[in-house]
Amino acid sequence: MNRTWLILVSGLLISACSESGTSGTAGSGGTGGAGGSAVAYPLLDCDPLVPEFCGYPFPSNVYTVEDSSTASGRRVSFGDELLRNNDSTPWDYSDGFSAGSPILTYLPRATDAVFGGVTDIDQSLSAASPTMILDAQTGDLIPHFAQVDTQALQLPGAKPEESSSMLRPVVRLRDNARYIVAFRNVTDPEGAAIAPSEAFAALRDGTASNDESVETRRELYEDIFEKIEAKGWSRDEIQIAWDFNTASDENNTRWLLHMRDTAFELIGEDGPEYTITSVEESTDDGAIDPTNIAFRIFGTFRVPLFMTSPEAGSLLLLDENEMPMINEETPWADIPFEALIPQSATAENPAATIEYGHGLFGEKEQIQSGHFRSFMNEYNYAFFGADLQGMSDPDEEAVTAALTAGKFSSVQTMWDRLHQGFLNHLVMLRMMKTSFARDPMFGQYIKADETYYHGISQGGIMGAVILATSADIDRGALGVMGQPYSFLLFRSVDFEPFRVVIRLFYPDYRTDQLLIGMAQMLWDRVEPNGYSHHIVENNLPGVNPKEVLMRDAIGDHQVLTFAGQIMARTMKAPHLTTGLRDVWGLDTVESTESGSFYTEYDFGLPGQPYCNVPMTMCSDPHGDLRKREAARKQLDEFLRNGTGTNYCAPGDADEQQVTALGVCSYPLLSGCEPDETDAQDLCIPDELP
Structure with missing residues (x-):
């Protein structure tokens, strides 16, 4: 990751954008709710429920509008002030919020004194819990833990007045479902309960308000309070509550599945075309590992291209139906791959094959690691590797350049290009089982009917997508993995260089949390x-x-x-x-x-x-x-x-x-x-x- 810091220098003089906590004017978000009662929402840029920070609470249905063309019946519509200086385009295709979103709000001077934390998940399901995530349709309480943003409290650069109150579900939420969130009895450092905002107090207590968005939400909040009270909470102890809808399954999977199906139809039953560009044999001078590796093979395979270009920094091409389309000028891309066949593999005892998923912003050459080479030969596996475009070595520079431009939405290139990266891996798996397995020279050394996936770190994380979308394997191994990314990032040393850049342009700790929550929708x-x-x-x-x-x-x-x-x-x-x-x-x-x-x-x-x-x-x-x-x-x-x-x-x-x-x-x-x-x-x- 050291190279990142060299790229950062060019962006350090770009001025940071201002942060604002003012509320916007209410528009009409229509009616909706993927569970529970049909309720009406105003469309807001900033929500006066949290007047100190525009964008909180998050996620929230007040940032959506009705849209009959989507699977959920709604579409996300972020306003300019919430977006800061970002382009809304990456989020305009979303029909709800992430089922793995961090749940964020701001309670002034809140401490974690009443929160059980990650080691006391059972607290969130108890009658005494200070926080609630409620499935509005099923009535189920969602296991989670609560915490404050510790990073805002630590030096250097501590800003305790910017510490968010955050909930993290420890299970994946349902797709296209409505959830209600509530906090109660959260205290300040002196042990006093934190008062609700003026807008929320008006909704809770039924008092008059001059805020249009409050008046338009009276009926909505009667529905919310009714469901919360049904769980044994008293209305007068609630400090803040709101609801949000998760995105549909179609919203998350349709682009990649469309690309997969289109590509395999074009490729046909014989499998993808491939070209072997060079071969290193164990007897060659300077061979990588004559003891363990018989052949090191370099080549390319052909994949339909759905991007504006084959290079890092490109974007998905979408048609009038908001679906990925093949690049008319460059319809095919030649994707480099590397394969290692062990000494243990013979025509009489061919090797099983593994598609390997590399680490963070890594590259296909990671299959050359010494511990892999010995594993291949000891257990008779051939490894195949390709870069995961979108989060491979060339993409690190593109992502960092996007961040140093001071516009977080420019990171769209990463999420877009990951679609192509996954497609490439799906096609390589098909190649391993079909066309390459028939190779006149090397096909005899591999078993087409024993093909697996193995990924570590980023490859362990992202391997889950390959396992969910490929019909060419039955088993896979995911090492040092987890989900979702919004949970991983702030707790990973790998994110620190990127977080530093983000804070140059978005210096409020709450904005860091909000942006990563928004990013999860795209991830x-x-x-x-x-x-x-x-x-x-x-x-x-x-x-x-x-x-x-x-x-x-x-x-x-x-x-x-x-x-x-x-x-x-x-x-x-x-x-x-x-x-x-x-x-x-x-x-x-x-x-x-x-x-x-x-x-x-x-x-x-x-x-x-x-x-x-x-x-x-x-x-x-x-x-x-x-x-x-x-x-x-x-x-x-x-x-x-x-x-x-x-x-x-x-x-x-x-x-x-x-x-x-x-x-x-x-x-x-x-x-x-x-x-x-x-x-x-x-x-x-x-x-x-």
Whole structure:
């Protein structure tokens, strides 16, 4: 990520835009509500329920209008003041908000004194909970945790007056559904309950108001209060409440599925065209690894192009129906790939094949890593890799340039290009099973009927989209993964350089949170939150059910383990125990004979922060899990047989032996200093609200 900082310098002198907390004039948002009663909404730019900050509370139906052309019957319509200086185009296609959105509001001088936090999910379902997320149609309470924005309270640059109050659902919300949010009994540093805003008090107490948006919401709020009170809350204790609708499933998946179906129709049953451009054999001078790798193959395969150009920084081409269309001038793109065939593969004993998903802004060459090469030869797998366009090495520069232009909406190129990137991976999988499997030279060394997906870090995260949309594999393994991105980012060391740039132009901490919440709406089209609920069951059209291995490293500096648990809950996977801890909402099992499972490995770190800051203590275990011999055995067994086994045992072949049978802990790898004893030390605020 160091290159990022070189790119940043050119943008530092661009002036930051101003922040405003004024309210807009109410327009008509029409009626709607994907569950519960049909209610009317005003269309607002800024909501006087939170007069201190335009855009809160978020998400909210007051930022939508009726639209009969969408699957949900509504369309998002952000106003200019909420958008700051951003272009609305990326959000104009949305028919609701993300089912993995952070839920954001501002209560002046709020503390987390009454919040149970990420370790007390049960609080959110209890009668005494200070917060509520309610499914307006089913009446179900949604498990979640509440917190304040710790980053706004820490030096350097602490601004406690900008600390948001935030809710994070720990399960994926339903698509095209209406949710009601409420806070009560939240206190300031002196322990006093925070008073509601003037606008909300008028709605709650039935008092007169000169604000047009208050008067137009009287009927709406009677519906909201009725549903909240049905859960045992007293109306007079509520400090703020509102509702929002999640986007439809069609909103999230239609572009990529349309591209997939169009591409495969053009490609035909014989599979995609490919060209081998060069081959390195183990006998060649300078061969990468003669002991493990027989052939290193470089080539390209042809994919229909739906972008304005094949290069980083391009955008999706949409037709008059708002659907992706093929580039008329450049209808096909030649996508580079690399394949490694191990020495263990022979015509009599061909290798199973793995499509590998690389790490953050990485590249296809990551399949060359030494631990992969030895795994390929020991267990007889051939690896194929291609860049995930949109979040590959060339895209990092394009994304950073967009951010340094001071216009967050310019990051649209990343979300757009990820559609093409996923299509490329789907086509490469098809190539591995069809045209390349018939290659006159190398086809004899691979098994077309044993094709799997394996991704780590970004590849583990984004692999969920491939599993949900491909009909060419039955199993996949996702390493150090999680969802959604809006939960991961503020808790990842990888996001820090990008966050610094965002804050140059949007210096209010609340704007940081709002922008990432808005970004989640766009990410849902190209990340697990829009697809993971379709992997195991409720499969998308033309796709078979999958079995998935999910693994996380406790204390990971880059990918938060709690986010991995959300992905596992979304797939209703059991927790294959490693003798470390229970996981909320997951059934614990000792082993599995079939199906998906989630498991965790420990590397001796002192936990992980419960607040929204990255883990920075000790050594980062992010890259350690994949190298453990117990993990390698587990991966091979799962891919081959679909079974889940805990191979952790003292005295195994691993150079860092585990502490006890069935306890997957490697404390010798912690790298902790003597004073690094509690990750919660990272959550101590420098200033209070």
